[in-house]
Every structure is written in structure tokens, then in C-alpha cells.
Amino acid sequence: MLLDRIEKPNDIKRIPKEDLPRLASEIREFLIEKVSMTGGHLGSNLGVVELTIALHRQLSLPTDKIVFDVGHQAYIHKLLTGRREGFETLRQYGGMSGFPKRGESECDVFDTGHSSTSVSVGLGLVKARDLKNEKHTVVAVIGDGALTGGLAYEGLNNAAKLKTNYIIILNDNAMSISENVGGMSKYLQGIRTAVGYQNFKSNLEIFLKKSMPSKGEKVVDSLKRVKSSMKQLLVPGMLFEDMGITYLGPVDGHDIGAMERAIKEAKNIKHTVIIHVCTKKGKGYAPAERHPARFHGTGPFEIETGLPKENSGKASYTDVFSTVMIKLAARNDKVIAITAAMPDGTGLKRFRNIYPDRFVDVGIAEGHAVTFAAGLAVGGLKPVVAVYSSFLQRSYDEILHDVCIGNLPVIFAIDRAGIVGADGETHQGIFDLSYLSSMPNMTIMAPKNKWELSDMMKYAVTMDSPVAVRYPRATAYCGLEEHREEIDYGRSEVIYEGRDIALLAVGSMVETAEQVYALLKEKGYDCTLINARFVKPIDEDLIIRISESHRLIVTMEENVLSGGYGEHVTEFTAVNDLLTEILCVAIPDEFVPHGSPAILREKLGLDPESVAGRIMNRLQLIENARDRRVLSGVEAVVSARELKDMAPDRDTDE
Numbered sequence: 001m002l003l004d005r006i007e008k009p010n011d012i013k014r015i016p017k018e019d020l021p022r023l024a025s026e027i028r029e030f031l032i033e034k035v036s037m038t039g040g041h042l043g044s045n046l047g048v049v050e051l052t053i054a055l056h057r058q059l060s061l062p063t064d065k066i067v068f069d070v071g072h073q074a075y076i077h078k079l080l081t082g083r084r085e086g087f088e089t090l091r092q093y094g095g096m097s098g099f100p101k102r103g104e105s106e107c108d109v110f111d112t113g114h115s116s117t118s119v120s121v122g123l124g125l126v127k128a129r130d131l132k133n134e135k136h137t138v139v140a141v142i143g144d145g146a147l148t149g150g151l152a153y154e155g156l157n158n159a160a161k162l163k164t165n166y167i168i169i170l171n172d173n174a175m176s177i178s179e180n181v182g183g184m185s186k187y188l189q190g191i192r193t194a195v196g197y198q199n200f201k202s203n204l205e206i207f208l209k210k211s212m213p214s215k216g217e218k219v220v221d222s223l224k225r226v227k228s229s230m231k232q233l234l235v236p237g238m239l240f241e242d243m244g245i246t247y248l249g250p251v252d253g254h255d256i257g258a259m260e261r262a263i264k265e266a267k268n269i270k271h272t273v274i275i276h277v278c279t280k281k282g283k284g285y286a287p288a289e290r291h292p293a294r295f296h297g298t299g300p301f302e303i304e305t306g307l308p309k310e311n312s313g314k315a316s317y318t319d320v321f322s323t324v325m326i327k328l329a330a331r332n333d334k335v336i337a338i339t340a341a342m343p344d345g346t347g348l349k350r351f352r353n354i355y356p357d358r359f360v361d362v363g364i365a366e367g368h369a370v371t372f373a374a375g376l377a378v379g380g381l382k383p384v385v386a387v388y389s390s391f392l393q394r395s396y397d398e399i400l401h402d403v404c405i406g407n408l409p410v411i412f413a414i415d416r417a418g419i420v421g422a423d424g425e426t427h428q429g430i431f432d433l434s435y436l437s438s439m440p441n442m443t444i445m446a447p448k449n450k451w452e453l454s455d456m457m458k459y460a461v462t463m464d465s466p467v468a469v470r471y472p473r474a475t476a477y478c479g480l481e482e483h484r485e486e487i488d489y490g491r492s493e494v495i496y497e498g499r500d501i502a503l504l505a506v507g508s509m510v511e512t513a514e515q516v517y518a519l520l521k522e523k524g525y526d527c528t529l530i531n532a533r534f535v536k537p538i539d540e541d542l543i544i545r546i547s548e549s550h551r552l553i554v555t556m557e558e559n560v561l562s563g564g565y566g567e568h569v570t571e572f573t574a575v576n577d578l579l580t581e582i583l584c585v586a587i588p589d590e591f592v593p594h595g596s597p598a599i600l601r602e603k604l605g606l607d608p609e610s611v612a613g614r615i616m617n618r619l620q621l622i623e624n625a626r627d628r629r630v631l632s633g634v635e636a637v638v639s640a641r642e643l644k645d646m647a648p649d650r651d652t653d654e
């Protein structure tokens, strides 16, 4: 196998040119086989096999730098830089990441996962190179989908005035995860069509000159005097050229020779140059070519059919959201749904099919999605921004400045909240509770099960201020069906009333808390189980009540501790002199790597056994402290609660 001859960076250059198509086939076979077992981003990678081969042949790694936008299409780059073995553990805990990681190889220039950063990163590398008088080549590889993100335009605007070489490869497959959208996409489509037109035109010229030797020249001349409306089609890349960026292309992205020639030419240009490369997503694997959206990111699948290996058949929270949105739209014609390039992932595809006029895909533009929603709300509509938790991070100021200050009724349906898993650090949705709860006017809810997600969405539509409903990437929990109390603003839901320990759980952690409840019951503890429901505002009355009646309050959330629910409950008890013991179960101040959610939860101490263990440990510490105080004779106080009982009555004291 040719692939066996690639053990380290630059080995590809030793493969004879004529063998490269065979190498490309071997790479495709390898990727299909490995990803069918581990899952991963297949379609995008199958599309850039030749492009990556050409880059690796024209560049010298790690001296030259390739910045992959998003980074989901870097599998071939990993393969060509000696990481073949890593594919056995792709995206698994402790295994190879599905994205570029500086810690994994010196050929990985930048850690990525979110879209539209490559142009800016590459430009930074170019500036650093020039200031340090270095000579290497910097290439940013950005897809047409990623080019819908505003950050990419900020980068291009900045790169346009560059006086040294910087290569941007635009990998145009006409697809984001789903079909690409918007004006730029249309423009690129125009260029592709223009190439067809140009080929037709030059063939026509040859034909006319040959078949009409006298008049043919005249006809050809008038053909050339095509007016400016056609100019766009005849001069591909005019938009970039007008900005001051050299445009090369379009180049057939599956022709290694053509791409090598284009890269060679681009290296000699003394400013920013875009090479427009046309590729096919899923190339070489029929199911992925037929269903590019499904094979953008896939779980394990059967190679023969392309069908998923695991399919529980159970509804996910996304499915529940998808259904409730259609109901809400039927009842209220003001409801309008917005996605930032994720109609499939957020479950809005069905909504789009039924209500095409009330659905907007803005492209990979989360910031714009939020400010656009603010405009819709001012215009009298009920916008629902359906977005993944980690991508909403892109919109912090838009939520604060454009939605919350104006107290506008924008609904945020936040999917993939909590531990997400195999995509790693960049995709874990573990910061939303923190960054949203610090914003005045914001309400935050989290459902414990599928019915509650439905109820919360219905409730959110009745509100007249910003509201976020956050739910995980998981099968929707079907337990606790009988607990479906009506939603009451700011009120938590007491599921089981006990007296020793109060478990206050947020969203998906209610299911975990139920198991903790059972484990502690076996040990003889009498717990109260509470579904927080509202993360903001917290249920202050309930917290006062349970702090008076329980030995320990345990908050549980899949969010970082810092700024999360537990911290807010703790702060409330501290500020209000509620002398109670609190244990906050949350994610520590660190990034959570890739791995299966079950393993990650275990490592983070979020699984039922770990939580129960921590609770018993804390109770032991409380007991020990009490014993020490009693033994030392300093205090005869057994707990913080009793300390409070003994405290003088404030009113009479002051």
C-alpha cells in the first residue's frame, strides 16, 4: 500500500506523481473504514483528499503553516503527518482529537472547532513571520460555509492591504453542513457557472472562426463586448479582486496537478491571494455524496449501506423541540425560527418545510442571528433562536447589548447544553448558564424531561422578555412523567420531600439526582429532590425554606462551577445569612476534552455514584467538625443550621 510509505510529514513528496490518484483512493478507503467504526466528520474530509495532498506536496511542514477553518476537515492532514495509528482512537477519551491540536503535532498550527477563524489566524501568523523576518508560507483553508461567518470578512478586509504573501484556499463544495445560504454562496455559484459559460464561449469562438472565416471574427468581437452586467460572470473573483485580493481559479479540487500549479503560482504573489477550489463533499463514497448533511458528522455506520450502526429509535431533546416548534407556530403566527447554519442539527428542518417564510437560516453567523432576532422582536414577532450552546458563545455582546438591555422577547432554544462528547473542548456546552445568568433581564430554564421541554417552550412564548431554554444532546428523559406541575415563574419543583439532604438539580441532572436519591436512600438518608427549573431567577423562597430544614444542600448542574447555578445559590445564602452547608456539583475550571459523555461525566464526578460519594464525604466532614468542636469544648453546636437556631434574633438585637 502507498499509505504504508507515509510515516511522517513530507513523506508524501516521495510518492511518484502518477501514483497520487491511487494514494487518494487508499486514503478514502482508509477514512471510510475508520470513521465507520468511530464516527466523525466524513463528508468534508472525503472532499479534500486531493486538496490536502496538493498542499502537503507544495509546502514543507512544519515550517510552512496550514490553518484549517473549523478543523473538522483535517483528517487527511493528520494522516499525512504520521498519525495513522491515531485513527483507532479517533474522538475517544485520551485518543486522537477530531480537530487540529497543537498538543498533538507540531504540524497543527492552531486549535480549532468553531468556524470562520482561519483568515484572522493566518493573517496573524503572516504578520509574525514578517516581523521576525522568516520566510515560510502561510495557508488558510476555509470552506464556503465558514465564509458566511462575519469574522472571515473582518479578516479578509484586513488581509486585503497586505504587501507580502498570504494564501487563502477557498474550498467551495456549495455546502455548509446543509446547503449553503446567502449572497456569497450565490456569488460563488455564479463563478462556477461562469466557468461553464467561459468554456462554452471559447468553444463557440473557435467554432465561429472556423466555420465563418469572413464574418466569424466580427461576431466574436461583439461577443467580447459583453456589457458590465456580464462582467461578473466573465471575470471570476471580481469581488475579491476589487478588494485588492488576487483571485486564482476556480480550480478543480479533485485534480492534484491543477491544484499544485495554482499553489505554486500563489506562492509567488506578493500580497493576499485566494485560490478558489471546487470540491464535492463526500467524494468517492456514494452514501456521503447522496446525503452530505448526514455524513458531515456521523456516528458509526455500515459501510455497505451507509446506515447508522446504532439507532435507539428514541426521541432526542432536539426531536421534542422540533415538534413543539411546529405546534407553537400553528398556534401563534408571530413565531419565527432562526438558525445559524444548523437546520438539521437543531431540528428546524421540519419547521422550514412547513413554514418556509417563518424560517431563516442566516449562515454561520450566530452574532447576526441574535441581533437579527432583536430586530424581529422590535418588529413585533416572537423570534426563536435555535442554537448550540457553545456556538452561542459567539453572540455574548449581541445578547447583552441588543436583546437584554432592551428587554426584548427573544427566545433562545439552546441545544447541546452540557457535556457534548466526542467533539471535545470547543463543543462542550458548559458555559451558557454562567454567561447568561450574569445578564439582567434574562430568564433561564432547563427541562428535566421531554414533557417539560415542551411546557417550557410554550411558557417561553408567553413571556415578554429574553428567555433561554437549555437542553442537552441526549435522548429525551421520559421519567418523572407524573411530575408535570404547571410552570410558575421563578419557582422550582419539589419532586420528593425529605429532611436530611436537599438535592437541587438543573435540567438533565435531575435524572442523575434521582439516582443519587436512590443511592442515598439505600444508605438510610432521607433526601428532598428538587428540579430547579429556573436557573435564573433562582427560587429564593424555596432555598430559604430548605436551608432551614436540611443538613446539606447539594446543587447539581452540567455547567462550570464559576458563575453557574450552584454559585448563585451559594451567593444567595451567604448574602442572606442563611447558615447552611452547600455542596456544588459542577464542572471545575478547566476545558473538558473529547470522549464519550458517560466517561467524561465519570471523570468529572458528575455520575450518580461519584455525586453520592461526594455527598457522604461531605456529611462525614460535617460530622467530624462537629465532633472536634464538641470535644474541644469550644462549641456545642452540631451544625450550621443549629448555629443559626442559636443566633440572637436580629430584630430584637438591633
Ligand SMILES: Cc1ncc(C[n+]2csc(CCOP(=O)(O)OP(=O)(O)O)c2C)c(N)n1
Binding pocket: 044, 047, 070, 072, 073, 113, 114, 115, 142, 143, 144, 145, 146, 147, 171, 173, 175, 176, 177, 281, 296, 340, 341, 342, 364, 366, 391, 394
Ligand atoms: C461558530 C460555529 N458555528 C457552527 C459550527 C458548526 N459547523 C461545523 S462545520 C460547519 C459547516 C462548514 O461548512 P464549510 O466551511 O463549507 O466546510 P465543509 O464541511 O463544507 O467542508 C458548521 C456550520 C461551528 N463549527 N462553529
